[in-house]
Amino acid sequence: MTEPFHGWTPEALGEPGEVRPVVKAPDAVLSRAGTEVDPVDPKVVRLAADLMATMRVSPGCVGLAAPQIGVSAQVFVVDVSGHPKAATLHGAFALCNAKVVEASRWRPGREGCMSVPDLTGDVKRAARVVVEAVLPGTGEPVRLTTDAFEARALQHEIDHCAGLLFLDRVAGAHAIHQRKVYL
Template sequence: MTPQESAGGRVLPVVRAPDPVLSRPGALVDPTATEIVQLAADLVATMRVSPGCVGLAAPQVGISAKVFCVDVSAHPKTRGHHGTFVLCNAEVISATRNEKAREGCMSVPDLTGDVKRASRLVVRGFEPGSGAEVVLEAEAFEARALQHEIDHCDGLLFLDRVAGAHALHARKTYL
C-alpha cells in the first residue's frame, strides 16, 4: 500500500473555496454503484490522513455528489458517536435545540466561524455498497458534523451560515 492509499481508498486532493463545485448542489447517487463504493473509500482515506478532520463530502474532493463520511470519535468535543460511517443521499428528518459553536473546514483553511446548528438530529441516508437505508440519531458535536457535511452536499459552506463578518475568525495555528 502506498502512502496515498488506505484500506482500498485513495487520498484525493481537497478543493478550496471559491471552487464552483463547492457551491453546486450535489447529484443524488446510486449507493450500490461501484464508483460510489470507491468514492466512499476515497473519502474515508482522505479524511484519515487529514489532521483534525472529522468529516469530508464528495464536493470537497471535486465530485458533485451527495456522499460524505463522518468520524468524530477521536475529537475532544465528542460526547457520543457512531464511529466511522459514510452516507449517500442523506437528509435531515428532524432537528432540535439550536446552539452556536465554532466550525472550521478543510475547504476554507484560513477561517473558522460561529454557526448556529441543531444539537439533536435525526438523519436518513443510504449505505454505500449495500444500499441499505440508515437512520441515525446524533447529538452535540456529531450532529454538528453531520449538518456540516450535508450542507456540503447541498452546495453550502459554513460561510453561508454565519451571521456576518463579526462571526468569522482567523484560524489559529499551533506550532
C-alpha cells in the same frame, strides 16, 4: 430503518480508498448542489472509500464530503471518535443522499473546514438531529439519531452536499475568524 452499525466503512466492502486532493473555496464545485447517487454503484463505493482515506490522513478532520474532492455528489464520511467535544459516537461511517428529518436544541458553535483552511466561523446548528440516508455498497436505508459534535459534523457535511459552506451559515462578518495556527 436501522442505525448504522459502529465502525461501518467502505473498507468493509473491500475498498481501501485513495487519498485525493481537497478542493478549496472559491472552487465552483463547492457551491453546487450535489446530485443524488445510486449507493450500490461501484463508483459510489469507490468515492466513499476515497473520502474515508483522505479524511484519515488529514489532521483534525472529522468529516469530508464529495464536493470537497471535486465530485458534485451527495456522499460524505464522518468520524468524530476521539474528539473532545464528541458525546455520541457511531464510529467511522459513510452515507449517501442524507437528509436531516428532525432537528432540535439549536446552539452556536465554532466550525472550520478543509476547503476554507484560513478561517473559522460561528454557526448555529441543531445539537440533536435525526438523519435518514443510505449506506454505500449495500443501499441499506439508515436512520441515525445523534447529538452534540457528531450532529454538528453531520449537518456540516450535508451542507457541503447541498452546495453550502459554513460561511453561508454565519450570522455576519463578525462571526468569521482567522484560524489560529499552533506551532
